[in-house]
Amino acid sequence: MSAMFDRVADRYDLLNDALSLGMDRLWRRVVARAVGAGRGQLVLDLAAGTGTSSRAFIAAGARCVACDFSLGMLSVGARKPAAGLRFAAGDALALPFADGVFDAVTISFGLRNVADTGQALAELLRVTRPGGRLVVCEFSHLPVRRLNALYERYLTTALPAVARRLSGNAEAYDYLAESIKAWPPQHALAGKIAGAGWSGVSWRNLSLGVVAMHEARRPG
Numbered sequence: 001m002s003a004m005f006d007r008v009a010d011r012y013d014l015l016n017d018a019l020s021l022g023m024d025r026l027w028r029r030v031v032a033r034a035v036g037a038g039r040g041q042l043v044l045d046l047a048a049g050t051g052t053s054s055r056a057f058i059a060a061g062a063r064c065v066a067c068d069f070s071l072g073m074l075s076v077g078a079r080k081p082a083a084g085l086r087f088a089a090g091d092a093l094a095l096p097f098a099d100g101v102f103d104a105v106t107i108s109f110g111l112r113n114v115a116d117t118g119q120a121l122a123e124l125l126r127v128t129r130p131g132g133r134l135v136v137c138e139f140s141h142l143p144v145r146r147l148n149a150l151y152e153r154y155l156t157t158a159l160p161a162v163a164r165r166l167s168g169n170a171e172a173y174d175y176l177a178e179s180i181k182a183w184p185p186q187h188a189l190a191g192k193i194a195g196a197g198w199s200g201v202s203w204r205n206l207s208l209g210v211v212a213m214h215e216a217r218r219p220g
Contacts, residue, residue: 027137027211028053031108034135034215037062041103044127046092046120047110051077051085058084062103067095068110092120100129108137112179121196130220134198138189139180140205140212151210152181186212 031053037043039061045054048066050073057064067090068074074087090096092107092114105124114120124134142148155177184192189212190201198216205212 023207023210027108027206027213028056030206030213031106031135031137032056032060034213035104035106035133037064037104042101044095044097044102044105044124046090046095046105046107046124047113048087049073049077049110051080051087053106053108054085055082058082065097065102093123095123095127097127099126100132102128102132104128104133104135106135106137109139111136111138112183117192118196121193121198125197125218128218130218132218134193134214134216134218136189136193136214137206137211138214139183140189140209141183141185142209143205147208152177155180186214189214 035043035057037057037060041062043054043057043062043064045051045057045064045066046068048054048068049070051066054064054066054077061084063084063086065086065088066074066077067088069089069091071089074089078087088096092110093116105128107120107124111117111120121134128134142151159177160174183189186203186205186209190203193201193214193216197219199219201214201216203212203214
């Protein structure tokens, strides 16, 4: 799967912007506010891709590690170095970090891509200090059944067609559509987060439920 993301790395941010009609910028701002990282705090941005999302955290004065399993994505991001931002290759199921080192951990649009959601959530818990924050932003499901059916039709037909035009590589976006449709609804993901050991789990829908943001804390 990393090879698939490597192939779209150069145009990844442009494609996200085009396919979301610019909404990805709003979602990143909402996530940054939820993470609430202050000056001197250390944030792990998992599945960070090219590090576009990570830059919102260092803008607030925090330090950030942008971690991803795609070396192609990391290579593109590293072309634009920034103070307080470090890029690191890593597997979400076995993170290359010590226990309890991060004040906050976040993953946006990447949790669907791991082989074991529970293990990834447990790894994020392990590397977070007691009382630290988790923010998960992920594509989700619209609560109104008819609207959700229309949305899934768009995912299956229109999105890969547009991606093929813009990137020449529709494979990644065929996968995107299928992974979103198969992803658990908001309450079920909340249960998985709690099951991994996180406390105070809550969520809210963004863009009518196209995206859902889940928040939690490490006990202690």
